[in-house]
Amino acid sequence: MSTDTNDTETDAEESSGGHCSTPDSDGEVAEEIAIISFERKMDTAEEIVADIGDRYESIDVIEYHGDVFAEHWGEYDCFVGLMASGIAMRKTAPLLDDKWEDPAIVVVDEELTWAIPITGGHHGANQVADDLASMGAVPAMTTASEAADKQGVEKQAKALDAHVVNGDSTVATNLAVLDDELGPVERLDGPKAVMVNDDVTVLKRNKDDGVVLGTGSVSGAKKEQFLDAWESALEGTGYEMADVDFVATGTRKEDEEGLLAAAEELGLGVVAFEKETLEEFEGPTPSKSKELIGWPGISEASAIAGGREHELLVEKTSHEDAVTVAVGR
DSSP states (O other): OOOOEEEEOOOSSOOOEEEEEOSSSSSSOOOEEEEEEOGGGHHHHHHHHHHHGGGSSEEEEEEOOTTHHHHHTTTOSEEEEESOHHHHHHHHGGGOOOTTTSOEEEEEOTTSOEEEEEEOGGGTHHHHHHHHHTTTOEEOOOSHHHHTTOOOHHHHHHHTTEEESOGGGHHHHHHHHHTTOOOOBOOOOSSOOOOOOTTOOOEEESOSSOEEEEEEEOTTOOHHHHHHHHHHHHTTTTOOGGGEEEEEEEGGGTTOHHHHHHHHHHTOOEEEEOHHHHHHTOOSSOOHHHHHHSOOOHHHHHHHHHSTTOOEEEEEEEETTTEEEEEEO
C-alpha cells in the first residue's frame, strides 16, 4: 500500500512542497526477525523464511515455550508469533515498556490467512504484515493513519530515509495528520539552533552523504527499465544503490506503477514534488516537457530539490527512451 502526504524541502531562505510515498507502512524497518512457532507449525515457519526471509538481515525460527519471549526480548526488532493472538498478548504484555524500544509483534495463523500487528505497528510490525501479505495473508492494520489511508510522520521519515528524534511528539503530529492539519515536512539546513515545542516532530536523516535519484519517465515504463536506469546513472559516481536516500519525481508521475514497483523492490521511498517546487530547482538540460506542458525537466529538478545540498551530481540521462534519471546530493 502506498499513500501520499505533503513534503517540503527548504533551505535557510526558501521552501517548497511535494508528496512522499513509500513501499513500507512503518517508520522504522524491522531487520532482525524471530518467528516463534509451535512444533506442529514449523513447516509454515520455514515456508515464511523461504518466501520473505531475504527481505531482512536475519530471520530465525524458535520453538515456542512459556518463557520464549522473555528469553529473547531485546534480541530482535520483530517477533512473528505463529500462534493465537491471545497467547502472544499474554506472554508479552508484562515485558512491554516503551513503544520506541520494545520489539514489534505480529501474529499469523497457520494457514497464513491473517497477519495482525499487535504492538509496534509503526516500528516494524506493519511492514512485516505487509510482507506476509505477499504470501496471501491479509494484513489487519489498526494503526490510525493506516486505517484512514494517511501517511503518519513515521512513514514520512521512512520515505525520506530519516528517523524520528523525539518520539513522544508523534502523538500530536499524527493526530494532526488525521485531521489534515500537519502541513508539509520542512527541512532546515544548519548549522542552526532550533527551539521547538513538544508537538513538533524532529526528523534526522540516517546518512550523512546520501544521494537522490531524480526520475522522469514515459507513461507505462516498466519496473525493469527504472531499475536499469538507476543502476546506470550511479555508474562512475562512487555511490551505490545502498547510498540512495530516496527516489524523487514530480507529482504528475507519482502513480507510475513501474516506478513504485522498482522503488519497492529496492526498499526506497518515493518523494514527489509539486510543479512549483520543480520550477524553483530547474536543471540545466533543456526539456521538451517545459515546451509541451509547462513542466520543467522532472529528473534534474527533482534531483536538485531532493538533495541536501541542492546540487546536481549527474545530469539527466535517458534509458531506452523510457526513463530519465539525474543524481542529486
